[in-house]
Amino acid sequence: MNLDQIAIPAWGFAVLGLYLLALFGLGWRGHRAKESNTLQDHFLGDRRLGFGVLLLTLFATQYSGNTLVGYAGTAYRSGFGFLVAVPFMMAVIGVYLLYAPRLYRLAHRQNFLTPADYV
Numbered sequence: 001m002n003l004d005q006i007a008i009p010a011w012g013f014a015v016l017g018l019y020l021l022a023l024f025g026l027g028w029r030g031h032r033a034k035e036s037n038t039l040q041d042h043f044l045g046d047r048r049l050g051f052g053v054l055l056l057t058l059f060a061t062q063y064s065g066n067t068l069v070g071y072a073g074t075a076y077r078s079g080f081g082f083l084v085a086v087p088f089m090m091a092v093i094g095v096y097l098l099y100a101p102r103l104y105r106l107a108h109r110q111n112f113l114t115p116a117d118y119v
Contacts, residue, residue, distance in 0.1 A: 043113050062092065 034041050045053075066089060075082045103118065112118055 039113050063089070 035046065038046075040046060071082075071085065074085070106112070107118065110117070
């Protein structure tokens with residue numbers, strides 16, 4: 001099948017446009033809500049974000065790219081055998097939990113902003 005043969009419905013572009021408008025709206029709202037123009041405020045929300053926001057951010061970071069881009073295409077090409085990748089992806093969280101508490105304490109004590117600060 002050629003890419004020229006794939007028809008994209010008009011409502012798909014409408015949904016994509018609404019999504020982009022929502023992202024710009026949220027970005028504008030966040031820009032207006034910031035209290036200082038520092039890196040800490042930009043990267044860490046001035047360290048005032050709650051646990052729920054952190055949990056959703058980590059979840060979105062870990063799974064959105066893999067699920068929406070990587071898993072679908074690879075599963076299509078590889079077939080049913082690729083199903084083993086799902087538990088492997090879950091294991092990443094388990095490994096992360098081995099070093100995350102210590103890294104959190106160290107980052108809090110040293111006032112790290114980005115992973116590069118740790119390195």
